[in-house]
Amino acid sequence: MGPTQTIDINALKAQVDAEIAARLLIEADSARYIQRRGFCIGDLRLLLHLDATSEVLEMPPLFRLPGAPTGIKGLANRHGRVVPVMDLSVLFGLQHDRAASAWLLVCGRGDEAVGLVIDSLPERKRFVQDDEIVLSDITHPIASYAKAAYRDGQDIWIDLDTEELFAAVFHVEPSSV
């Protein structure tokens, strides 16, 4: 028989308790902030809910769809599914940043997925409640499809309501989430 290995049950419990405590601290810290995923289209800064996006990738080849609504740039093939690609610059008269490379941000998943053409990689943005500003102060037409807006220094970040936006563009009833 080999030497018996003794397990310190108390030490294990202490380790699990420490991990749970750390996680609770992280969650408590996270609860104090409003976390969004921010990106840019031209000089417009937009925000999406963290779980509203499913993928970001370099701009894939697009297939034009005759008779498509305004703002639909084409269709992209992602993992065997057809994803419509929307260009907000066409809808809201924005100017893309020519120096930056275009990215495709996929919102939603499965058959509900819609791609947005963006100029920068999304980044995690955290705001506090005091950073929020009144939407009526924003004169940009995209504010009609915004849930809220936040100030970060000199920049104004608009939290976009994708369901309303997509419904307005595609003229379909938004599916229940």
Added chain:
Amino acid sequence: MFVTIRAKLIGFSFLSLLFTTVVGGFGYYSNAELADALVETQGKLEAINTRMRGVMAQDAVRADVLQILRAAKSGDAMAYKEAADDLNEHLKALTSKAANNGLTERTRQAVALVSADAGVCAKSAQSIAALAKADIGGAEAQFSVFNEAFKKLKADQITVNNSIAGEMGESRKAADAAALHAGNTVLAALVAAIILLSLLAYYIYRRIMDPLNQLRQAISKVEGGHYDVRVNLHTQDEIGSLGRAFDKLIDDRNSALRATARENERINNSVIGLFAAMSALSEKDLTVRAPVTEDIIGTLGDAINQLTDVTATVLHHVTKVAGVVEDASERMKQQSDVVNEMAKEEDVIVVRLISNLETAMASISEVAIFARDSNRAAAEATKSTESAMQTVQATLVGMNAIRETISEMEKRIKRLGERSQEISQIVNLINTISERTHVLSLNAAMQAAMAGEAGRGFAVVAEEVQRLAENSRQATGQIANLVQNIQVETNDTIATVNKTIEQVVKESDLAYSAGERMRETHEATARLVRLVATIATSSAEQTKIAVVLRAAADEIAQFTEKTAEQLVAQNQSAASLVSASQKLVGAISVFKLPQMES
């Protein structure tokens, strides 16, 4: 016919050949007779040979018959058969046709009788052989018949043999007689040919040698001085021609001797006339003329006349020249008086020249001292310029080394710039990897967020990876900025190095120019040194030359004195020359000269 020696010799050769042919013909005839005798003897020998075989067959047949009778009586069939076969063979030989070539008719008849006897014996033997098997008694009775026939055959055979023996003896005698006749014939022809040819050879010998002896005796007499001898040969051959040519040669020689005697007489007369003229000339009378004859002495007299004329002309000229010399001597005497005066003045000038030369020697010595000092100073200047030129050349070498070093540094800096570009490429690659990592972490965070509560832990990890990727991007950005700054500074450094290289090249060119100028200065100094040395050498040589000039001036002074003495002597010589010219004119006047045309 046969008048020449050549024809005689040819005829003799032809006759010798003819006699040889005749002797050969006799020999051929004798040989033919011997051959006929030999053929006849050969035929007789063949007949004897045939007869001998017949005799042997007769005895064999008798023996076979006796053998048959014995075999038949004893009943030995085998022996009987062998005896019968032998009998048949021997009967063929016995009855065969005999050769009769060369035999006489009598012998041929005897041979025919023997053949008939042989036929009888053969028939009797065959009947005995036939009866012996069946009737031995009859056979024995038949044997007595055979025996009688055999005896008759033997008797006739002896007759034939004797006849043939007799014929053989006669044939041998005939052959001996033929051989003796042939030998005698050839010998007689040979003796006759030798006698005839000997007589002919003696005749030819006498025809050649007699005139030759006559000619030899005549030549001996001519050698003894008897030129009136003649050969008088009248033959038409070569020796006759030779004798006639000899007689004509003696005649021509006699004619030549007579002509020579007449020529000698005439020359003697001319020589006597020439001697008379020469006697008159020896009396200093140049007006006499030597006789000019048509012979060789006349040519000599003509030459003497010409010599006399030329001598007279020369003496006329000598008389004139003596007068001229007398006048010239008078003038030379006057001139030497003048030259004597001038020599005295020249003596004064030479003394002055010596004084001036001493002054010039002192000046040249000073110049030589100055040139030696200048030479020393120029040598020091040459050493200085050499040192300076070496320094400049060392500087030039150093500048070249600096230029090479800077060039190497430029290459290294360029390689550094290339390396920084490679670093930029690697940084771009890292940046790309970071960006992709960032995208992946972003997608992972999105997937974790969409997973809800289950993906919360993974979202934290994805967030950390995203942060790390972001940090990597920032770091690579800083590195890219640093590398870009390095490249900019590298380019600035390269530009600076290039400017430095240009400056070094300019400085090198300036140093090279300075070296060239220094070298030219060195060469000019060296030329100056050589020139100064040449001046010093020339000064020394001038000093030596001045000394020599001084000695020469002294010698000139001495020579001037001697010249004055010589001029006095010359004056005296001119006076004596005048006297000698007058004496010469007097001496020439003893000759009696013809009047010369002006």
